[in-house]
Amino acid sequence: MGAAALAEPLALLESVDRDGLVRQSWRIERWPVTIGRALDNTVVLSDPHVAAHHATLDLVAAAPADNGSDDAAAAATPKTIVVSAGATKNGLSVGRERIGAGASTSIADSGRDLELQIGRSQLRLRLPGHVLADEMAMTPVVVVERRWAPTLGFAFAVLVFVLANVWIDTDPDALSRAAGGLVLATVTGAAIWCGLWSLLSKTFTRQSHFGWHLRVFVLASLATLTLAVLPPLLAFAFSWPWLTDYSFIAVYATVAAAIYFHLLAVEPGRERLMRGVATTGFVVGVALSLWFNVQRTGRPGEELYMNHLFPPQLRVARTKPVDRFVEGLAPMQAILDRKAKEQSGGEIESRDGGEDEE
Amino acid sequence: MRDRVRRWAAAGVLALAASSALTQTRVSQSAGPAASAAAPPSPAAPAAAVAAAPVSLSARKVYEQARPSLVQIRTVLKGGPSQTSVGSGFLVTAQGHIVTNFHVVSEAALKPERHDLVYVTADGREAPLVILQLDVLHDLALLRAGDAGAAPAASATGASPSATGASASAAGATASVKATSTRATGTKVSANAASAAGAATRGFEPLAFRPPSQPLAQGERIYSLGNPLDVGFTITQGTYNGLVRRSFYPQIFFGGALSAGMSGGPALDDEGHVVGINVARRVDGEQVSFLVPAEFAIALLARGRDAAPIIGPAYGIVDEQLQQHQAALTDRFIAQGWKEATHPRYRVPVPPDVFMRCWGTSEVSRTGGLDFERSECQMDTRIFVGEYTTGTIALRHESYDGSKLGPLRFAARYSQSFRNEAFVRLPAQHQTKPRCNEDYVDRDGLPLRAVVCMRAYKKLPQLYDVAVLVATLDQNESGVQGRFDAQGVTFANAQRLVRHYLDAYRWAQPH
Numbered sequence: 011m012g013a014a015a016l017a018e019p020l021a022l023l024e025s026v027d028r029d030g031l032v033r034q035s036w037r038i039e040r041w042p043v044t045i046g047r048a049l050d051n052t053v054v055l056s057d058p059h060v061a062a063h064h065a066t067l068d069l070v071a072a073a074p075a076d077n078g079s080d081d082a083a084a085a086a087t088p089k090t091i092v093v094s095a096g097a098t099k100n101g102l103s104v105g106r107e108r109i110g111a112g113a114s115t116s117i118a119d120s121g122r123d124l125e126l127q128i129g130r131s132q133l134r135l136r137l138p139g140h141v142l143a144d145e146m147a148m149t150p151v152v153v154v155e156r157r158w159a160p161t162l163g164f165a166f167a168v169l170v171f172v173l174a175n176v177w178i179d180t181d182p183d184a185l186s187r188a189a190g191g192l193v194l195a196t197v198t199g200a201a202i203w204c205g206l207w208s209l210l211s212k213t214f215t216r217q218s219h220f221g222w223h224l225r226v227f228v229l230a231s232l233a234t235l236t237l238a239v240l241p242p243l244l245a246f247a248f249s250w251p252w253l254t255d256y257s258f259i260a261v262y263a264t265v266a267a268a269i270y271f272h273l274l275a276v277e278p279g280r281e282r283l284m285r286g287v288a289t290t291g292f293v294v295g296v297a298l299s300l301w302f303n304v305q306r307t308g309r310p311g312e313e314l315y316m317n318h319l320f321p322p323q324l325r326v327a328r329t330k331p332v333d334r335f336v337e338g339l340a341p342m343q344a345i346l347d348r349k350a351k352e353q354s355g356g357e358i359e360s361r362d363g364g365e366d367e368e
Numbered sequence: 369m370r371d372r373v374r375r376w377a378a379a380g381v382l383a384l385a386a387s388s389a390l391t392q393t394r395v396s397q398s399a400g401p402a403a404s405a406a407a408p409p410s411p412a413a414p415a416a417a418v419a420a421a422p423v424s425l426s427a428r429k430v431y432e433q434a435r436p437s438l439v440q441i442r443t444v445l446k447g448g449p450s451q452t453s454v455g456s457g458f459l460v461t462a463q464g465h466i467v468t469n470f471h472v473v474s475e476a477a478l479k480p481e482r483h484d485l486v487y488v489t490a491d492g493r494e495a496p497l498v499i500l501q502l503d504v505l506h507d508l509a510l511l512r513a514g515d516a517g518a519a520p521a522a523s524a525t526g527a528s529p530s531a532t533g534a535s536a537s538a539a540g541a542t543a544s545v546k547a548t549s550t551r552a553t554g555t556k557v558s559a560n561a562a563s564a565a566g567a568a569t570r571g572f573e574p575l576a577f578r579p580p581s582q583p584l585a586q587g588e589r590i591y592s593l594g595n596p597l598d599v600g601f602t603i604t605q606g607t608y609n610g611l612v613r614r615s616f617y618p619q620i621f622f623g624g625a626l627s628a629g630m631s632g633g634p635a636l637d638d639e640g641h642v643v644g645i646n647v648a649r650r651v652d653g654e655q656v657s658f659l660v661p662a663e664f665a666i667a668l669l670a671r672g673r674d675a676a677p678i679i680g681p682a683y684g685i686v687d688e689q690l691q692q693h694q695a696a697l698t699d700r701f702i703a704q705g706w707k708e709a710t711h712p713r714y715r716v717p718v719p720p721d722v723f724m725r726c727w728g729t730s731e732v733s734r735t736g737g738l739d740f741e742r743s744e745c746q747m748d749t750r751i752f753v754g755e756y757t758t759g760t761i762a763l764r765h766e767s768y769d770g771s772k773l774g775p776l777r778f779a780a781r782y783s784q785s786f787r788n789e790a791f792v793r794l795p796a797q798h799q800t801k802p803r804c805n806e807d808y809v810d811r812d813g814l815p816l817r818a819v820v821c822m823r824a825y826k827k828l829p830q831l832y833d834v835a836v837l838v839a840t841l842d843q844n845e846s847g848v849q850g851r852f853d854a855q856g857v858t859f860a861n862a863q864r865l866v867r868h869y870l871d872a873y874r875w876a877q878p879h
Contacts, residue, residue: 178780181738181773182773183735184735307802308801314791314802314821315804315806315819315821319782319783319786319817319839321776321778322842322844329816330809331810332811332867333867335805336863336866339805339866342805349803349824
């Protein structure tokens, strides 16, 4: 008996959940295999969407052309899997092919596992000669989670950054209270954010991945805080108004990247889909912001003028004489004149239209 | 008691400084909730004040004499039953010329396709009016009573109610010294008008102007006539108080009550001669009212009595007069120079108190933060152009001391203040969105961050608003930020003003 149990089965039929994990498997010791809700089936699926005798699987020798060859040759020749549906309302599907009640299909064994959908069960048929995929490495999510030290280091940096901001923004007499409040708010906010993502991860992957979410949050915060200082500083030093005019795009990119990495720990198998979601979100967000800015101010940028001042020593750009600065205003006239004409023209037309309707 | 009064006065001044908005309002009346006939005339004090002062015998005589010359001017929606605004006016010739304020007829002048003008006499006769000439700068209009055939020929298109007339917007003017010498053609015109009275075809009885050769003395009684709040014709008495101080264009300071709806009505002396035209009052004071001196009405009559009626929107005339105004304003502003000793470290541009008025405040942080002083200079004069005002200059600056904060914390607050500036003034149908140009500018070694933002007027070609924002960048823990605004100037004058303003910055002592 022990020897029989150890022998390689003719095939293995597995029921697989949505994450690709096996819930149940059946060793196939003889063909054909019957699947259904009735107890006389080889494989019994107690699913109300499955018929009493739902389907039959059979394995037959492939090409009738070269029958009569020796056993070794017969074993080497490709097999054909015949799938036939019984008296079922729902039918079944094999790969992408649908099979209705009473119909059947023959599929040449391609050397890969065969996917079947019966009722609400996802089944997989494995045959002995099938190719085994290489062992997959663990996802970065799991790897990163084991190393807490860097995450804590980054978290500390974020706290220092936040405290520095509080110190700068608060008058000396009100500092301690403001600092306490803000640190508390930051920690609570981080806990809620990472906790919600962990809940999502737990729901979909049965693991919370809290360490991963925390690291993503901390790194994204660090990037955002840096983006709040660095572009304004450069814009001030070199007199580059365009830099802060469009630095919101970098912030959007950071947020999109953070969401992508969070999602990675929620749906680890769908990297490309998540990348698509994050990229689409980024592009749509930037486009909407630019469009909204044009509506609001007539310009795509965010700032009407560079409004970040730092200690004077940090200025690198040279000063201009007043005369040259004033002469440099001249090109504005043509732009303003054009705007004054085109907009008022458009408005008069649309107004007249409105009047006729009333 | 005396003490109390004095304290009260001080409080008044403080309140005015704190609000710092110009609280002068034109006294024509527009459609709106306030115009409901059942309501008592106005919550404002003037009505009560008038009731308190008994009308003298001579007031009765003056009113009886002026009554046939007095008219109410109504702006009505074309093809509709409603009036959008009401004001007053008076006949100045036997041919039916009527003088009133520009702001009384502005809707009809600027949007003739939607509005008609009519006048109503004291005995209830109603007839159409045409506009002959405008003086936007002094807020005057010359009209003529149109006989049946002389109705305004403006092309009538659709007649839909526009937004409820909003002509009671803040505006006004204060006195200047320069322009008082323009009394010229007065006597002749009024004599002319008086002699023509008998020959009037339809019995127009004009009022005569007081000859400019007989100036009034301060404290002389004058009478203001008009139809306040559409209640009925009235005569109120008050005193002549000379010209308003620091006004760009001369205006008479009338110590009497004016109410909405009296705009454009005449102010008469004891003999019933016109000395001025009701135009505005201060809503934050009692019996502080303003009259346009009669000399400008005399000049307008001379200029426009034979003119053809204005047909179509009058933006061209408004634009032309604003061009004259901005040229004069820019020249006078630049010529007057700057005050000295405005800051211990810098020479910050602050104009002399000629036609501008400056208020200041000082604030010390209660949390050990940034201390600052603020100074704000404005003109009382604004040119009313229908739905908005323009033609004014304003400056302000804040001087910051962050020695309790250190360089980084000071920089954050200095930056915050630099950011906290608005550059949008009028809605999109009147003005473009602002465009800015910015750079570091050198003033004899003093580095400045300068931002110049400009907007163009959509219906007033070649006129712009210009704003300059400046921050000094030579110290770690203190600095001055200044802002200059000029409205309704040409591009060339905007550039001149920007240069004039930026050139004013420098270190008080050479470094």
